[in-house]
Amino acid sequence: MIKKGGIEAMRTKTQTIQLNDDQLPILPSEPNAYLTFNIQNGSNELELMGNRTGLLLLAKAAFGMAETIREDGFHIHLDDLYGINADGKSILIRREEASKP
Known part of the structure; x- marks a missing residue:
């Protein structure tokens, strides 16, 4: 937060996500990424x-x-695609609209 005249204001950042012709997110290679x-x-x-x-x-x-x-059923395996998980854990992202009981 940024403090202006005694009032705290939130900073806003914008991220753009490009989709390819198959409507899938294009994620650039990130060689220094670490995630676990x-x-x-x-x-x-x-x-x-x-x-x-x-x-x-x-x-x-x-x-x-x-x-x-x-x-x-398309999903993304971040660990496979980007080698970001040196711990050997799988990080999978999938969209699912129906809530499970």
Whole structure:
């Protein structure tokens, strides 16, 4: 937040996600990206950790998947495509409209 005259103002950033002809997000190669996660035993908490590049890549992938119009089960394996997970954990992003019980 930026403080102006005693009032805190939020900064706004804009990200552009390009879609290819198949309406899938185009994610540029990010060689320095790092992203991983932890799930605590007996917990419902997912902790995502990464450097700035890895977290931006995750955000772009998630936003791109949210905007895609495909309904054929397409998904993104960030760890396979971008080699961002040195811990050997799989990070998969998929759009699913129906909520599960």
